[in-house]
Amino acid sequence: MAVPKLEQLSKSVVQGPSLATGAIPTKDWMDIPVHFHEGNYAYPAKKEKVEYLNSQKGLFFPNAREWSPEDDDWKLPENWKEIILNGLKERLDKFRSLKIFMDCCVRCGACADKCHFFLGTGDPKNMPVLRAELLRSVYRNDFTLAGKILGRMAGAREMTVGVLKEWFMYSYQCTECRRCSVFCPYGIDTAEVTMMLRELLHLVGVGINWILEPASNSNRTGNHMGLQPHTFKDNVDFLTDDIENLTGIRITPTFNRKGAEVLFITPSADVFAEPGLYTAMGYLLLFEAIGLDYTWSTYASEGGNFGLFTNNETMKKLNAKMYAEAKRLGVKWILGGECGHMWRVLHQYMDTMNGPADFLEIPKSPITGTVFDNAASTKMVHISEFTADLIKNGKLKLDKSRNSHVKATFHDSCNTSRAMGLLDEPRYILDHVVDWVEMPENTIREQTFCCGSGTGLNTDEIMELRMRSGLPRANAVKYVHEKHDVNMLSCVCAIDRATLTSLMNYWNPDVRVCGVTELVGNALVLEGETRGELDDGLRTML
Amino acid sequence: MDLAEAFRNYKAKIVDRWVDYTLSTYQSSSFFKKEGDVFANPVGGTIREALKKLFVLLSRGATTEEMIAPLEQIMKIRSIQEFSPSQAVAPLNAVKHITREILAADKERCHLVADLYDFEFAVDLAVLAAFDIYMQCRERLYQTRIREIKTGSHILTDSACPSASLKNKIVQESIPKVESI
Ligand code: SF4
Ligand code: SF4
Numbered sequence: 001m002a003v004p005k006l007e008q009l010s011k012s013v014v015q016g017p018s019l020a021t022g023a024i025p026t027k028d029w030m031d032i033p034v035h036f037h038e039g040n041y042a043y044p045a046k047k048e049k050v051e052y053l054n055s056q057k058g059l060f061f062p063n064a065r066e067w068s069p070e071d072d073d074w075k076l077p078e079n080w081k082e083i084i085l086n087g088l089k090e091r092l093d094k095f096r097s098l099k100i101f102m103d104c105c106v107r108c109g110a111c112a113d114k115c116h117f118f119l120g121t122g123d124p125k126n127m128p129v130l131r132a133e134l135l136r137s138v139y140r141n142d143f144t145l146a147g148k149i150l151g152r153m154a155g156a157r158e159m160t161v162g163v164l165k166e167w168f169m170y171s172y173q174c175t176e177c178r179r180c181s182v183f184c185p186y187g188i189d190t191a192e193v194t195m196m197l198r199e200l201l202h203l204v205g206v207g208i209n210w211i212l213e214p215a216s217n218s219n220r221t222g223n224h225m226g227l228q229p230h231t232f233k234d235n236v237d238f239l240t241d242d243i244e245n246l247t248g249i250r251i252t253p254t255f256n257r258k259g260a261e262v263l264f265i266t267p268s269a270d271v272f273a274e275p276g277l278y279t280a281m282g283y284l285l286l287f288e289a290i291g292l293d294y295t296w297s298t299y300a301s302e303g304g305n306f307g308l309f310t311n312n313e314t315m316k317k318l319n320a321k322m323y324a325e326a327k328r329l330g331v332k333w334i335l336g337g338e339c340g341h342m343w344r345v346l347h348q349y350m351d352t353m354n355g356p357a358d359f360l361e362i363p364k365s366p367i368t369g370t371v372f373d374n375a376a377s378t379k380m381v382h383i384s385e386f387t388a389d390l391i392k393n394g395k396l397k398l399d400k401s402r403n404s405h406v407k408a409t410f411h412d413s414c415n416t417s418r419a420m421g422l423l424d425e426p427r428y429i430l431d432h433v434v435d436w437v438e439m440p441e442n443t444i445r446e447q448t449f450c451c452g453s454g455t456g457l458n459t460d461e462i463m464e465l466r467m468r469s470g471l472p473r474a475n476a477v478k479y480v481h482e483k484h485d486v487n488m489l490s491c492v493c494a495i496d497r498a499t500l501t502s503l504m505n506y507w508n509p510d511v512r513v514c515g516v517t518e519l520v521g522n523a524l525v526l527e528g529e530t531r532g533e534l535d536d537g538l539r540t541m542l
Numbered sequence: 543m544d545l546a547e548a549f550r551n552y553k554a555k556i557v558d559r560w561v562d563y564t565l566s567t568y569q570s571s572s573f574f575k576k577e578g579d580v581f582a583n584p585v586g587g588t589i590r591e592a593l594k595k596l597f598v599l600l601s602r603g604a605t606t607e608e609m610i611a612p613l614e615q616i617m618k619i620r621s622i623q624e625f626s627p628s629q630a631v632a633p634l635n636a637v638k639h640i641t642r643e644i645l646a647a648d649k650e651r652c653h654l655v656a657d658l659y660d661f662e663f664a665v666d667l668a669v670l671a672a673f674d675i676y677m678q679c680r681e682r683l684y685q686t687r688i689r690e691i692k693t694g695s696h697i698l699t700d701s702a703c704p705s706a707s708l709k710n711k712i713v714q715e716s717i718p719k720v721e722s723i
Contacts, residue, residue, distance in 0.1 A: 040624070113573045119584060121623065122568030274693055440581045463687045467622040475584040498690075505686040507618070 029124055030137070030152075033162055034169040036069040042172055042459050044068065045212035050205065053216050058313055061212070063205025069168065074161070080204045081159055085142055087203045088135075091196055092143065098196055101188045102139045105132065111180035111190065116450050117173050120468035125170050128180035128190040134166055135197055168206055171197035173465065175454035176309070177414035182446050194455075199311040207310065211456035215306040218318050222301045223268035229255075229298035235271045236296060239281050245542055248530030251288045253296055256329065260295035261366060263326050266337025266383075267303045267494035275514055276497045278538045279338055282521030286387065289526050290367045290395060294335065300325035303342035304494065308349075309456040316353040319345050323357050326379075333363035334380040338515045340415035340454065340493035346378050347420040368393040382416070384425040384492055387520060391432050397525040398432055405535055406488045406519065408436035409480045411473065411500065412448035413493035426492050426516050433523040437484045443476035453499035466499065467506050474507035481508050489513045545657045549601040552644055557597050559640045561590045564616075564633035567625070585619055592616045597637065600664045606671045613672050621679035631672045638662050 050064035067075045077083065092099050107129060113119070117126040124130055133155070140147030140156035147156030157163065176191035201207060217226035227235075233255050240251045254260065266283065270276040287294055300322045307314030326334055336342060360379035363372040370389045372381045390396050410430060416422040423445050430436045443449050452470030480486040489500055489511050500513045522537035534540040549556075565574045565586055573583065580587030592615035599609050613634075620630040641661065646652045 113577065113582070118570075122570050122574060122585065124570035127570070442579065443581050460687045460690050463683060463690075464622045467683065467686075471584050471619065472581070475588070476581055479581070501693075502686050502690045505689060506622075506682055 029130060029133075030157055034166050036165075036169070038070075039462065039464050041069045041169065042208040042210055042457065042462050045207045045209045049209065049212045049216045050207070053212060053219070053314075056219060056317075058317055059219075060311075060313065061202060061205070061207070065205060067205075069165070074165070074206065076161070076164070076204050076206075080164070083203050084159055084164070084200055085138075087200045088139065088196075089143070091199065092139075095192075095196075097189070097192060101132065101190075101193055102136050102143075104186050105129065105136070105188055106186070108185065110183045110185060111188070114180045114183050115174075116177070116179070116452055116472045117175075117469045120452070120471040121173075125166070126173055128174075128184075131170050131174055132188070132190050132193045134163070134170055135193055138163060164201070164204075164206070167197045168201055171201065172208060172457065173469070175414070175450045175452065175457055175469070177450035177454060178418045179414070179447065179450065182418065195308075195312075198309065202311055208456065208459075210459035211306050211309045214304070214456070215310055215314055215318070218302050218304075218306060218321075219314075222297075222299045222321065224302055224304055224306065225268055225272060227268065227272070227301065229301075232268070232271065232296075232298045232301045236280070236284075239271070239277060239284060243281055243284060243538075246531065246534060246538060246540065247285070247526065249285070249288060249526055249528065251284050253284060253287075254294075255296050255298050257295035258329050259331075260293055260329065261332050262292060262294040263300070263322075263329055263331040263334045264294045264296055264337065265300050265303045265322055265334060265342070267339045267342065268301055269304070269494040269498060270337060270515070271301075273498060275501060275512070275518070275539075276494050278518040278521070279494075279497065279515030281538045282515065282517035282519070283337060283383070285521045285524050285526065286396075286517065289397075289524055290390060293366065295329065295331070297325045297329065303337055303339035305341050305345045306456055308341050308345050312349075312353070315345055315349065319350050320354045322380075323354055326357070327359055332361040333375075334360070335363075335383060335386060336380050337383050338492040338494060338497075338517060340413045340495055343382065343422070344415040344419040346380055351377055365389055367395050382420075382422055382425070382492075383517060384422060384429060387517070388425040388428045391429060396520075398520075398523045399525050400433055400435070400523055402523050402534070403434040403519055403537065405537065406434050406514075406522075407484065407486050408434050408488040408490045408514075408519065409439055409477065409484075409486045410436060410444070410516075411439075411451070411477075411489055411491040411496060412444055412446075413491055413496050414448060414450050414454060416492055417448050418446055422492070426490075429516055429520060430490065433519045434488075434490075436490070437480055437486060439476040439480050443472065449473040449476065451493075451496050451499045451503060453503075454495055458495055458499045463502070467503065470499070470503040471507070473500075474503050477504070477511055478508050481511050487511055488519075490516050490519060492516050545654050545661075546601070548645060548648075548651050548654050549661075552641075552648075553597060553601070556637065556641055556644055557590075557594050559644070560593050560597070560633075560637050561586075563636045563640065564589055564593065567629065567633060588615050588619060593637075596634075596668065600637065600661060600668065603660050603664050606667050609668050609671060610675070613668060613675055617672055617675040618679050621676045622683060627673070627676055630676055631669060634669050634672055635665065638665050 044067055047064045047066055050061050053059050054061040063077055065075050112127040112129050115126055115128050137155055137157045138159045140154055141158055146154040171194045174194040176194050178191045181189040214224035217224050244250050270280040305315055305318045307318040356377045357379045362376050363381045368389055375381050438444055449472040451473055453466045477489055497513055504511045565571045568574055574586035577583035592612040595612040642655055645655050
């Protein structure tokens with residue numbers, strides 16, 4: 001018979017020549033080398049960006065060069081192995097958590113199926129336990145007695161170029177989202193293992209452009225896009241023009257104003273890229289409605305901290321900028337916009353690195369008098385906490401019907417939910433401004449699925465990979481879209497606003513993405529407004 | 543006993559083996575096969591759901607149009623994973639062989655194998671439609687990428703003058719919306 005038998009079919013499918021990951025593993029994971037091809041890796045950092053960063057005080061980004069992951073020769077320094085092992089030793093001594101994470105995993109597998117990269121690819125090395133094992137195997141080999149004696153039998157292996165390439169592949173297939181850590185009985189945070197892998201790779205000049213360029217821009221001009229102060233101001237002004245056209249309200253925000261009560265910092269993407277722009281319009285309207293004494297800064301013009309995705313020194317430096325600016329302007333406290341990793345850095349690392357910010361006051365809402373004791377040390381309040389408090393105290397006039405074109409759901413951003421515990425405030429706000437429903441329980445709150453493109457993986461050359469890793473999130477959105485006609489995915493993170501937009505374009509094209517404050521802006525009733533029927537809220541084209 | 547009845551009797555068995563075969567194309571597939579919650583296991587859950595629907599359609603010789611929805615569920619996932627086009631589509635074909643094997647192994651029903659022509663023809667149609675959907679998905683992926691570049695997220699790093707791009711908002715708005723397939 002001409003029709004091939006099932007077995008032959010399966011052979012040609014599974015073992016065909018263009019095979020990538022479609023194989024049932026017949027070898028131990030340690031023996032499967034990584035294979036780089038266009039689409040499965042993010043582009044390496046440009047030489048001049050690395051040179052610039054390396055020239056900056058306190059930062060260390062050596063071995064700037066042109067290179068490609070597809071080449072056999074990555075042009076590593078001659079003594080690269082020594083550098084890596086010394087770097088690992090230094091970090092094991094410095095970070096107690098790393099040492100614990102290396103030692104205490106019992107390989108119970110509870111984390112294995114919790115990672116969106118594993119769920120979207122079926123690649124075992126995307127199981128968090130194996131991701132950590134990539135580093136742990138080297139740790140065992142060089143830093144434990146069992147590994148030194150038993151070698152591979154004890155799960156140890158020597159550091160080789162192949163291992164280094166594997167580190168690069170899989171530390172950039174982890175968005176440091178910490179979902180796995182929620183399920184680990186020992187609290188092992190694989191995100192921090194990934195951070196260490198990336199730090200070590202930077203020591204030999206292996207990093208990606210989508211992270212290092214924004215980090216260097218932030219260091220240079222204060223924001224990811226490298227925008228100069230006048231451009232930043234022009235863009236905010238441009239938004240105020242839009243607001244005037246839509247509502248008849250003229251807002252005149254101030255910039256770098258000394259003596260303002262509050263410094264407002266948000267991701268620069270809110271000021272420059274859709275759909276964040278509408279969230280920024282929401283901020284402007286909100287502050288106008290309550291008459292907040294605040295200022296924008298064109299220097300601390302970025303909430304995001306791409307340092308978090310490189311090494312602790314860069315993270316510390318970029319975080320410090322916000323506080324230096326708060327000090328310079330003499331504000332009382334800082335109000336932070338809808339950002340993800342800004343809050344992660346602030347909540348988890350800032351106090352150890354740059355805190356406590358004693359020169360600021362414990363934040364107190366000038367409108368409601370509420371004292372934000374939770375921010376007693378960092379002196380920085382999240383816009384959702386601030387807004388929820390305003391609503392609770394009846395300080396905002398809201399007309400929910402102005403969002404009648406929207407049926408929303410809410411995506412918990414990994415950073416705000418798992419790294420700072422901000423779960424109920426955005427929900428409380430949504431209750432008051434829009435008709436909305438939750439996604440399934442095992443995809444929200446602490447168990448939320450990442451957008452799939454966090455930690456600097458939101459670059460277009462790996463779009464396929466992002467669509468895979470974003471599948472678990474998109475799948476839950478699809479469910480509420482089909483069941484409840486949800487047409488808007490709201491969130492409180494600027495990276496989410498950009499990445500979820502692409503994710504929806506592929507998986508659920510009828511669902512748009514917005515910030516929670518955009519929905520607040522839509523619903524706000526302002527004194528003196530001459531607002532017509534805005535059938536698409538702040539997005540209405542007049 | 544006629545073929546329709548044999549399909550009904552063996553539906554669960556055939557679908558199970560078909561799902562198992564399809565999910566075996568993933569490197570680490572035991573979780574995909576085991577976990578029943580579609581939110582905890584989107585690949586496994588979706589493929590199981592779609593193949594179940596598809597089998598019912600195939601066994602009653604449904605039209606291609608009717609098969610689009612479940613095929614889309616599967617191809618949308620497989621077209622963005624690391625499969626070659628043939629690898630992405632091939633598991634659909636497997637149901638022919640699985641059905642033959644299962645019927646042939648049943649002494650009372652093995653004569654029905656000779657009647658499988660219509661069923662297998664329906665599978666052929668499904669496979670052809672799946673190729674079209676595969677291409678549409680790839681197309682949509684590229685559209686998504688282009689759209690992201692054009693709508694400004696790319697200026698996170700690469701733009702010389704973002705305010706100019708804002709003034710070009712109208713141009714951005716006119717980028718055609720990626721059609722739902
Ligand atoms: S931190 Fe997130 S992306 Fe990284 S291994 Fe854990 S679940 Fe996966
Ligand atoms: S859940 Fe924790 S202890 Fe268990 S395998 Fe994962 S990292 Fe190791």
